[in-house]
Amino acid sequence: MSCKELEKFDRGKIDEAEFLKHAGDCPVCQEALRLDTEIFSLSKSLKQLVEAPFLWNRIEESLCQAPREVPIRKVWWRSWRFASAVVVLAAVVCLGIYFAHPKDIPSSGLLTQKALTRVEQKEQEYMQAIRNLEKLVLPQMAGLDLELNFLYRSRLETIDAQIKQCREALVFNSGNAHIRRHLMMALIDKKQTLVDVINLMN
Amino acid sequence: MDEEAIVQRCKDGDLMAYRQLYERYEQPFLRTACRMLGRQQEAEEAVQETFLKLHRGIHHYKGGSRFSTYFFRILINTCTDILRQRDPEFGEDLEKAGMAFQPSIDLRQSLEKAIASLPAQARVCFILFAVEELSQTEISQILGIRVGTVKSTLHRARANLRKQLSVSLKGETA
Known part of the structure; x- marks a missing residue:
């Protein structure tokens, strides 16, 4: 015995609710539903235990011997974030040099005592600002994305090295306008870099 | 313990974490592999290979899908590879019938024999749905097919089993 509705149901052509409605009046479909219920409840009884006493030992042994595929680290200089950060930094540095160029320092020669005092005062202001920014930025830099963290740390280290070089050179030649100019640019650069990091963290 | 935490430990190469996964998945994996492959020896090899594959490529798992789905998919693919090696035409015709069904007392x-006689895809769908009680969505993710295909495959499997078992089941209830 067969029923067209049952055939449709078996081919997935009608949904369950429609079929159940039909089955209420059809003995063939009622029997099919009863068989289905039995098959499904019987299927659950197939969830019996499969004994495999030495399987874990074999797996463990093979895991110990197997080399692990080392994840290919994302090449940091190919990352779009790194590239965009480099572009932004370059732009900021260029703008910083253009706008904040310390015009009161002659590009060569020696500074007068008055000019030197003014420059030193300016340097102190920058140093103070940098110290304040460092207190804010350095403890939180670990929270930055790994690549950005690396990028900004190396940038700051480079600037610090420049500042150190300038200071060492100034010990013997404090009025050298050329070195003072370099020092001032490095200080401006460092302050701007720290501001950039704060903007990134926010 | 949270499965994601276990997975993270596996990523760190912690063997104990693999052991914990084994304790969770040993039985469903062995049952499924036994029914797909028909031989316990091969089923055990498939489970072992599944763990090895997980170990080799666990860093590829980014948590986009449920881990159980990801892990089951490795097992099913491993079993499918074994079946393909056994029968090179297996992949070309997933719908072809398995062993001939012979009623048993x-x-x-x-039921075991009737399931074994189902076409391969219907067999996997039915085992995962009716025996391992996975949802149709999970099955579709494991097998990489649409939910609609899972549904129609289950319909056909059910009709097939009903035909094969109607005599036995009627005899049982009579």
Whole structure:
């Protein structure tokens, strides 16, 4: 015995609710539903235990011997974030040099005592600002994305090295306008870099 | 313990974490592999290979899908590879019938044989749905097919089993 509705149901052509409605009046479909219920409840009884006493030992042994595929680290200089950060930094540095160029320092020669005092005062202001920014930025830099963290740390280290070089050179030649100019640019650069990091963290 | 935490430990190469996964998945994996492959020896090899594959490529798992789905998919693919090696035409015709069904006196044995006689894809769908009680969505993710295909495959599997088992089941209830 067969029923067209049952055939449709078996081919997935009608949904369950429609079929159940039909089955209420059809003995063939009622029997099919009863068989289905039995098959499904019987299927659950197939969830019996499969004994495999030495399987874990074999797996463990093979895991110990197997080399692990080392994840290919994302090449940091190919990352779009790194590239965009480099572009932004370059732009900021260029703008910083253009706008904040310390015009009161002659590009060569020696500074007068008055000019030197003014420059030193300016340097102190920058140093103070940098110290304040460092207190804010350095403890939180670990929270930055790994690549950005690396990028900004190396940038700051480079600037610090420049500042150190300038200071060492100034010990013997404090009025050298050329070195003072370099020092001032490095200080401006460092302050701007720290501001950039704060903007990134926010 | 949270499965994601275990997975993270596996990523760190912690062997104990693999052991914990084994304790969770040993039985469903062995049952499924046994029914797909028909031989326990091969099923055990498939489970072992599944763990090895997980170990080799666990860093690829980014948590986009449920881990159980990801892990089951490795097992099913491993079993499919074994079946393909056994029968090179297996992949070309997933719908072709398995072993010929022979009714058995014991009802459960009859069901086992009837399931084994189902076409391969219907067999996997039915085992995962009716025995391992996975949802149709999970099955679709494991097998990489649409939910609609899972539904229609299950319909056909159910009709096939009903036909094969109707005599045994009627005899049982009579």
